[in-house]
Amino acid sequence: MSGQTLYDKLWQSHLVEQRDDGSALIYIDRQLIHEVTSPQAFEGLRIAGRQPWRVDANFAVPDHNVPTEREERSGGVAGITDAVSRLQVQTLDDNCRDFKILEFQINDVRQGIVHVVGPEQGVTLPGMTIVCGDSHTSTHGALGALAHGIGTSEVEHVMATQCLLQQKMKNMLVCVKGQLQAGITAKDVVLAIIGEIGTAGGTGYAIEFGGEVVRALSMEGRMTICNMAIEAGARAGMIAVDETTVEYVKGRPFAPRGAQWDQAVVAWRELHSDPDAHFDRIVELRGADIKPQVTWGTSPEMVLPVDGVIPDPALMDNAAQREATERALHYMGLTAGMLITDIKLDTVFIGSCTNSRIEDLRAAAAVVKGKKIAATVKRALVVPGSGQIKQQAEAEGLDKIFTAAGMEWREPGCSMCLAMNSDKLGAGEHCASTSNRNFEGRQGFGGRTHLVSPAMAAAAAVAGHFVDIRDW
Amino acid sequence: MKSFTVLQGIAAPMDRANVDTDLIIPKQFLKSIKRSGFGPNLFDEVRYLDQGEPGQDCSGRPLNMDFPLNQARYQGAGVLLARENFGCGSSREHAPWALEDYGLRCIIAPSFADIFYNNCFKNGILPIVLDTQVVDHLFAQMYATEGYELKIDLARQVVQTPAGEEISFDVDTFRKHCLLNGLDDIALTLESAAAIRAYEQRWRKQSPWLFDVIR
Numbered sequence: 245m246s247g248q249t250l251y252d253k254l255w256q257s258h259l260v261e262q263r264d265d266g267s268a269l270i271y272i273d274r275q276l277i278h279e280v281t282s283p284q285a286f287e288g289l290r291i292a293g294r295q296p297w298r299v300d301a302n303f304a305v306p307d308h309n310v311p312t313e314r315e316e317r318s319g320g321v322a323g324i325t326d327a328v329s330r331l332q333v334q335t336l337d338d339n340c341r342d343f344k345i346l347e348f349q350i351n352d353v354r355q356g357i358v359h360v361v362g363p364e365q366g367v368t369l370p371g372m373t374i375v376c377g378d379s380h381t382s383t384h385g386a387l388g389a390l391a392h393g394i395g396t397s398e399v400e401h402v403m404a405t406q407c408l409l410q411q412k413m414k415n416m417l418v419c420v421k422g423q424l425q426a427g428i429t430a431k432d433v434v435l436a437i438i439g440e441i442g443t444a445g446g447t448g449y450a451i452e453f454g455g456e457v458v459r460a461l462s463m464e465g466r467m468t469i470c471n472m473a474i475e476a477g478a479r480a481g482m483i484a485v486d487e488t489t490v491e492y493v494k495g496r497p498f499a500p501r502g503a504q505w506d507q508a509v510v511a512w513r514e515l516h517s518d519p520d521a522h523f524d525r526i527v528e529l530r531g532a533d534i535k536p537q538v539t540w541g542t543s544p545e546m547v548l549p550v551d552g553v554i555p556d557p558a559l560m561d562n563a564a565q566r567e568a569t570e571r572a573l574h575y576m577g578l579t580a581g582m583l584i585t586d587i588k589l590d591t592v593f594i595g596s597c598t599n600s601r602i603e604d605l606r607a608a609a610a611v612v613k614g615k616k617i618a619a620t621v622k623r624a625l626v627v628p629g630s631g632q633i634k635q636q637a638e639a640e641g642l643d644k645i646f647t648a649a650g651m652e653w654r655e656p657g658c659s660m661c662l663a664m665n666s667d668k669l670g671a672g673e674h675c676a677s678t679s680n681r682n683f684e685g686r687q688g689f690g691g692r693t694h695l696v697s698p699a700m701a702a703a704a705a706v707a708g709h710f711v712d713i714r715d716w
Numbered sequence: 717m718k719s720f721t722v723l724q725g726i727a728a729p730m731d732r733a734n735v736d737t738d739l740i741i742p743k744q745f746l747k748s749i750k751r752s753g754f755g756p757n758l759f760d761e762v763r764y765l766d767q768g769e770p771g772q773d774c775s776g777r778p779l780n781m782d783f784p785l786n787q788a789r790y791q792g793a794g795v796l797l798a799r800e801n802f803g804c805g806s807s808r809e810h811a812p813w814a815l816e817d818y819g820l821r822c823i824i825a826p827s828f829a830d831i832f833y834n835n836c837f838k839n840g841i842l843p844i845v846l847d848t849q850v851v852d853h854l855f856a857q858m859y860a861t862e863g864y865e866l867k868i869d870l871a872r873q874v875v876q877t878p879a880g881e882e883i884s885f886d887v888d889t890f891r892k893h894c895l896l897n898g899l900d901d902i903a904l905t906l907e908s909a910a911a912i913r914a915y916e917q918r919w920r921k922q923s924p925w926l927f928d929v930i931r
Contacts, residue, residue, distance in 0.1 A: 258919075260908070260911055260912055260915040261908055261911050263890070265888065265889040265890050266888075267888070267890050269905065269908055269911070269912070271912070271915055271916065271919065273926050274930075280746050280747070280808075281746075281807070281808065281809065283749035283750075284749070284750065284751040284809075287749075287751075292902070294902070297912075298916075299931065300927065300928050300929065300930050300931050301930070302930070303930050308746075309747065326747075328747040328748070328770050328771065329747055331747075331749065332747050332748075332749055335749050344931075346930050346931050367930060369925070369926070371923070372926065377807060377809075378806075378807055379805065379806050379807040379831060381807075392831075393806075393807035393831055394807060394831065394834075395807055395808075395809035395812075395831060395834065395835035395838060396751070396809040397809060397835065397838035397839070397901070398834075398835075398838070400902065401901055401902050401905065404902045404905075404906070405902060405905040405906060405909075405912065406912060406916070407905055407908075407912055409890070409901065409905065411888070443734055443801060443804060444734070444800060444801040444804065444827060444829070447801070447827065447829060447830055448830065474805075477801070477804065477829060477830070479830050479831060498929050498930060499925075500925035504924060504925045505925075507924075507925075508923070508925050511922075511923065543734050543736075564733055564799070564800075567732070568732065568733055568734070571732070662738075662743050662806075663743060664743050664744070664746065664747065681736075681738070681805060681806075683736045683738045683739065683805060684738070684739060684761065685738060685739070685742055685761045686738050686743075689742075689761065689767040
């Protein structure tokens with residue numbers, strides 16, 4: 245019998261009941277809750293007269309709707325201008341109070357994007373099963389956990405039963421070998437992976453990311469990669485536990501201490517795939533081949549190296565691909581044959597659960613230090629992922645670097661990644677964005693998103709168009 | 717949950733690959749704390765010519781007449797024919813809520829994104845995966861025939877075309893059972909409460925740091 249993959253181990257250790265039809269009841273250690281996908285679940289509990297199975301397995305924080313402008317933010321929930329958003333955030337506060345669930349409220353310094361706050365606080369730990377009504381829950385897999393997004397019915401199901409009914413996924417290994425070129429980041433790596441396997445390439449799989457490149461990444465970088473597993477179609481992405489993981493978790497507020505810490509570390513050291521584990525699919529990339537990546541279209545798989553040229557649909561044999569390309573070019577206002585570096589930007593957004601951690605902000609600040617954003621760039625937002633990151637960045641003077649360059653320094657939240665608050669793109673605007681989705685309308689009706697790394701976004705802000713960060 | 721047994725309905729097209737859940741229901745409508753009323757905003761950005769806002773009366777909004785669901789021949793559609801990777805992106809269950817509220821109870825496509833696929837079954841919607849060639853064939857027939865209706869029989873696991881042609885499909889046994897009977901998942905899982913408690917006790921002993929910390 246061959247060994248087990250990391251996913252096999254996490255699955256096995258959480259298996260409550262295996263059923264004859266192939267489905268299984270899986271125990272869930274943590275449920276992360278935010279304001280958008282939870283109200284209907286709480287309502288469901290109330291209607292059925294149910295209580296949460298285990299209150300201490302749940303943790304909540306509002307992030308999607310919260311304003312990021314200081315003035316609006318300073319008024320707390322009552323200060324949210326948009327009445328519909330205000331009600332949703334208020335409803336989360338009310339539900340958490342009624343069901344006694346720990347919540348970091350809007351102006352708690354620990355508040356932030358749920359996928360940033362979970363690892364930062366030690367709410368999410370290696371070896372756990374973690375769910376949240378948000379597809380970017382895959383982020384937490386970077387800690388050697390099984391983490392994935394679920395719908396609201398399942399949010400209610402986990403609240404009521406502490407379990408999920410699941411079918412086991414297949415195993416995929418994405419191995420990034422060797423070393424990266426200078427200036428290439430985790431974001432470029434994951435965009436290159438999506439470019440390689442496509443936006444549905446990981447459907448039905450749990451993806452483990454490995455190889456020297458992944459091993460050499462910081463936890464921040466690993467979270468960036470796992471975050472976007474879903475953009476390759478995989479609900480869950482994960483990375484084996486190593487010294488980097490253990491060091492990251494140590495001392496976090498909700499992480500174990502003392503004898504429990506020692507016991508936990510022993511267990512966590514087993515969280516890797518066995519050498520003879522079987523993967524249903526293996527994809528290999530050479531780190532040295534990865535260039536800075538820029539998406540040009542309306543799906544994350546529509547991605548090119550920065551020295552690339554916008555594709556020509558007329559040269560495509562496949563009719564579906566040709567139509568999709570034509571539609572994307574039309575929506576994005578781009579023409580075949582144009583250079584990526586000729587795309588001019590109106591807006592720059594540095595933030596989101598993909599790239600709003602301290603390392604991301606440092607990388608962006610290093611690029612804009614002592615420079616000004618281009619006169620043609622109307623807006624450049626920097627939105628830290630949490631209050632703690634904001635404090636850390638301010639202690640390092642990063643906020644001053646951004647504001648001196650003409651960028652806006654905001655309060656933490658999801659912000660323009662999905663534009664549920666007032667941070668939106670105008671129709672036709674091109675945005676260099678460190679977020680995760682370039683879908684039509686994602687950042688605002690008619691908005692045109694280009695996904696890039698924080699350093700690439702910062703350089704584009706200064707130049708007014710995309711530039712190769714390797715030449716910066 | 718509404719049960720799903722046999723559905724006969726007009727088929728309408730969503731003829732593009734990688735239809736994401738942002739397209740199915742744009743983010744501004746996710747601010748609602750209800751689970752109903754999303755139908756008028758299904759496919760909002762391609763269905764209307766203006767930008768929709770939550771709480772707005774959609775009856776007077778300018779329609780994009782190039783969008784099939786706005787065309788007379790597809791009115792009252794119950795089945796959506798779609799392409800690869802339908803429902804990719806965000807996990808928002810508002811997507812199936814909007815489809816169901818509009819009246820679409822069955823989606824046929826060559827492939828679906830995992831989370832969306834799963835969310836459908838929780839809301840009385842049947843997602844059916846058929847080979848690309850078969851989906852192509854259904855698209856061609858639908859475009860050629862005004863009022864084209866498909867009949868979906870879940871118990872027998874067949875899609876029937878107007879010509880009487882029967883196409884069988886796969887569906888997970890448990891999900892089929894729940895859908896046919898409109899069963900509440902939670903009540904079913906709670907039948908295993910003893911097994912959950914037994915597991916929990918073992919797990920707590922093995923990993924005590926996972927318990928009683930978050931409060």
